[in-house]
Amino acid sequence: MWAIGVVCSILPDVxxxxxxxxxxxxxxxxxxxxxxxxxxxxxxxxxxLVAELPRASPGLSRGWLWLYFFLATASHGILHxxxxxxxxxxxxxxxx
Ligand SMILES: [Zn+2]
Numbered sequence: 001m002w003a004i005g006v007v008c009s010i011l012p013d014v015x016x017x018x019x020x021x022x023x024x025x026x027x028x029x030x031x032x033x034x035x036x037x038x039x040x041x042x043x044x045x046x047x048x049l050v051a052e053l054p055r056a057s058p059g060l061s062r063g064w065l066w067l068y069f070f071l072a073t074a075s076h077g078i079l080h081x082x083x084x085x086x087x088x089x090x091x092x093x094x095x096x
Contacts, residue, residue, distance in 0.1 A: 001057045001065070004048050008072040011044060012036045026087055028094070036077035037093035045069035 015023075015035040023029050034040055048069040049062060057065060077089045 001052055001055070001060075001068075004052055005068060005072040008044055008048055008069050009076055011073060012040065012076040032077075032080055032087055032089050034090060034093040036080060036089050036091070038074055038077075038091055039093065041070050041073035041077070044073045048073075 012035040013031075015029060015031050015033060018027075018029050019025075019031070025031050026033075028034055045066050049066045052065060052069075053062070060068075077091060081089045081091075
């Protein structure tokens, strides 16, 4: 569970792979774009919950586990927002 949480917290930076394929910084899939949004955090939390369920973390309900994975993923964008470099964070992507 802890290891999956760590992966959730760094996963939003998978968008840097897009630089290699010509995706620009300000694009939908660009850095600090969709992968740093709250919707992406929700999707990743759901996938992480599915991955964690077979291990059945004792004492934690599915709702708490989902919230833990969601906050771990969303914390990445929140920490980005506390910096003064680059563009802002697209928290509400795909909405403008
Ligand atoms: Zn990032």
